[in-house]
Amino acid sequence: MKIGIAQINSNIGDFPRNAKRIMQAYRACVDAGAEIVVTPEMSLVGYPPRDLVTKERFVSKCLQALDYLADETGDVPLIVGYVDFHDFIQPGRPLRNAAAFLHQGGVRQKIWKTLLPSYDMFDEHKYFEPSSECKAFNFGGRRIGLTIGEDIWLEDYIRRPIYQRDPIAELKDDGADLIINISASPFHTGMPKHRASLLEVVACGANAPLVCCNAVGMNEQLVFDGNSLVLDADGNEISNLPGFISCFKVVDITERGSEAPSMRSIDVEDVHKGLILGIQDYAQKAGFGAVTMILDGNVESSLVASLAVRALGAEQVKVLVIPDETQAVESVCRAIQLVEKLGIEHTNISVDVVKQSADLVLGEILTDLDHPLVDQGITSRVRAMLLMAYARNNNYLVLSSANKSDLSIGHQFIGGDSSLGLAVLSDVPKIIVHKLANFTNSEKELIPKALIEREEEASKNSHKYGNETVPPYVLIDLILELYVNYQLSCDEIIKGHGYDENTVRWVQRKVDLNEWKRQQAAPGIRVTSRAFGMCRRMPTVQGFID
């Protein structure tokens, strides 16, 4: 049996466009010999639709679009992810996270998602009622167990037992001999490999071929990486689809797989691809043709400009060249060199005049204008003000290049570097910034190697921020990973991992006290297991000393 796997990039709520993309992929798969075509979870809706689903008419429009798709479906069935009403009379959540099996002009099967993730960035229990039983159905001589996202996530693969159901076991009991999973499983570093290993275990456990069709694209700060997989009943890989690309493939599931799923652990390359897809999708879905940003010759802004060019093409990237905070002439030279290498349009401006006039006004009312943070704050906000005026004037999307390490410890300014359109690196720690910069150079040296090396060296030493001495970034990043991503306590980090107590406590307090800044920061692109914002919802003001 040949299955067409269409890893679609859906826009949240844009039913006409999503239906069109599904139909295009469906026809292409049929032409290529598919006997069933599969699209991702919520392919018709775009995941995550959040509170939009609480509008009844949103769901009604979705069902209209589903009927249209059913009408267009011929002898080859089409599996679509969508949102349905639960029941207007029975108690329970009002909606279903649903999959439809469309065939010969009609909706033949409707399947409800059973396990509804409600942790990290997931909120599904807020909206959806789980299925009460999992049943397989017959088609083409097979008995198909159709599952949605989390339904196949075994408890060993999430952190602790949450669920009291096991959909795969229920489907196996019901005789399923083919498991299809449609998913919208977001990317973070290590996720493609982790997911592949889960799928292997699921296929073996079900003793049936497994088709997983995963979404692609960025919605709501989440990047979906595709990487759809087809495994045989022994968990061996029959075929895979590429990461970070919307595409389709027709795979014969009766073939035997040759080996274990071979998702490589290529984190930097994956993050690079994820960020490019993120910029591309955010700009396109938000309706911007071009982007703008400040290029000051440092590694972060050089990296963001390079990524933007990869995402949108050189003609769509317009930069303001402004010297960095040390006002070094050298930084402008580096920026200009990069502009030339990338072939992008640039405008030179200086913040000096505006900064001096602000100092003049503030000199009369401030007791300590020389406080370095007051001074840096003014510079950062003047830069942002000029950039936003430029962006508004030309209808460009603004990109910011502040990194996750600085966002974590609050070394950003609201209304300044943290308040811009899309914060490309807001989930990329400083150390990964350097790795990405080196990766960006792999074809051609865009960002001076000497600069990256200097920054790598610098990140091993402490530096000044305001009047404070900040621990080395290499240390901050390691502690942040333990504290934020793995949620360890200070005690565990100090005693279990041997870090210096003062440094650990310093990082922890900075992280906790700056939640209010992060909650006003620009949206970013999630690439780690725990991005701020959607994936970590801490109170802004609280008294817990961790």
Place this chain on the structure above:
Amino acid sequence: MKIGIAQINSNIGDFPRNAKRIMQAYRACVDAGAEIVVTPEMSLVGYPPRDLVTKERFVSKCLQALDYLADETGDVPLIVGYVDFHDFIQPGRPLRNAAAFLHQGGVRQKIWKTLLPSYDMFDEHKYFEPSSECKAFNFGGRRIGLTIGEDIWLEDYIRRPIYQRDPIAELKDDGADLIINISASPFHTGMPKHRASLLEVVACGANAPLVCCNAVGMNEQLVFDGNSLVLDADGNEISNLPGFISCFKVVDITERGSEAPSMRSIDVEDVHKGLILGIQDYAQKAGFGAVTMILDGNVESSLVASLAVRALGAEQVKVLVIPDETQAVESVCRAIQLVEKLGIEHTNISVDVVKQSADLVLGEILTDLDHPLVDQGITSRVRAMLLMAYARNNNYLVLSSANKSDLSIGHQFIGGDSSLGLAVLSDVPKIIVHKLANFTNSEKELIPKALIEREEEASKNSHKYGNETVPPYVLIDLILELYVNYQLSCDEIIKGHGYDENTVRWVQRKVDLNEWKRQQAAPGIRVTSRAFGMCRRMPTVQGFID
């Protein structure tokens, strides 16, 4: 039986402080003759703790604090709301939203919340496992049914049937002859009356006296209004506690109530109190002694300054007087008059020099510097930049006075008026701003009546924003209430309510397209049924045309 009701104001995660407050209230109630003392839902934790509860050590610290309270409890029992572990082996959510009945040095009963709200701003299903059965317990000749928050919320009082359990019915079956409800039920206009009417129905249905102890204070943009109530078995009011004040009262539940609960519908006064409590609590819990803001003589900034003085005292309010956007001398005069009436410290500054220098720099790179939105954006950001430097220099909390109507339609600037510390009016529509201004004047004319009247008149007419003509605020506010608060579709608003189609569609598109701005806006104080942010989580970028 005399019950001490202590409507406490808890800080999220500050266990030592919360435990101390609980113990102070407990002792005061005992001294006043209480035979049981009740505190609100999560009184030991502070509601909502959000993802903090996902840290195991957070829960462990909470349990330590609970043990301390148990040790301190004598012959008079104490009911405390807290967070507990569920079970490390059984599947299910890891935690419980819990109530403990402490007596003579020990924890005698532990009750788990059964109905876990997961709509609007509530997320409880993400964290907590519901109780599997509701049991009453004996004390002092009574059989007590102890419930938490949502457990008593009958389906007629939430919008649709969600739950498959009825805790009150279960407790009644188990012989409960006294219902105690500890809650953290947040305020919005109309809520105190709505809640009182629910409590009346619950008491009648249970045919038992009902004690509801509700939290007070602001946490995470939510104001808890107290207004605790004690009703007899016929739903008549025996006693009530005041709104928006942390206090306690000892009430004899064997008394007969005299009449139906008489919560008045005094929305403007309630909103006024809620905003004052919000400013007070936010500043205090975030550790700021004083606040600063821009006073430009318009109604909004005058109102916020007046509220801040009520909240914190005149000495804690330091304003920058800057002329309004029309640069009217009159506006400065009004601001100075208010400063004198309120007795607050002020500093005059002008944005002209900085604005002119920004225009100079931008004049060279912008094609259309005269675009009014570019121009206003620069002014707004220069104001914010100066204010933030002033605030930083003095360690003041920044208050913003932008209203909900403008926030709804995107008429605010990121990095400008929308990016400040606490957005006092971000959930107050323009029309309510006028009502609050009049209310503020009830003792003494602080804000010139003539100004308020002029603004009220102006809000009946359309005005210009940028190059666009904006519908009258009175109309915008009515449509916003239907579209945002009641979630009606444009069609329903046009056909069902008779509003002009163009205006309705204009408002709807503005609301939908500006979600990205709101998601970067400063936190506010929720006073309507549907505040942006926590209560309405729409995707930032989406394609649904409502």
